[in-house]
Amino acid sequence: MNARNLKVGQQVYWNDPAEETSGVYTVRRTGLEDVDTSDYEEDDYDDIIVFCTNEAGGELECFAHELSIYFDPRKPHEKLPLPDGTEHEEIVIN
Secondary structure, X not given: OOHHHOOOOOEEEEOOXXXXXXXXEEEEEOOHHXXXXXXXXXXXXXXXXXXXXXXXXXXXEEEHHHEEEEEOOOOHHHOOOOOOOOOXXXXXXX
C-alpha cells in the first residue's frame, strides 16, 4: 500500500509482521503531513508511518506497506479505483 492512496476515515487491514494482531483498522492520519515529500520516489511512500485505530480502541502506528485496503462485503460501492489508478490488493473479511 502506498500512503498517497490512503485517506482519513478509510478502513484498512493491517498485516502485522509479527502475525499477532492483524486486523481491521481506521486511518486517523496518513503521515504525509509529517514529511517533506518533494523529492520522494514512488517507493518512498510505502515507508511513511500511518496512524490508525480499531473498534476496540486500540491504536496503531505502522508503515503504509503493511496495510491493505479493506472492503466490507456489505458495502460493495467501496470498491473504487485508487486515486493514482493503480490496482490494489483486496482483503475481504466476513
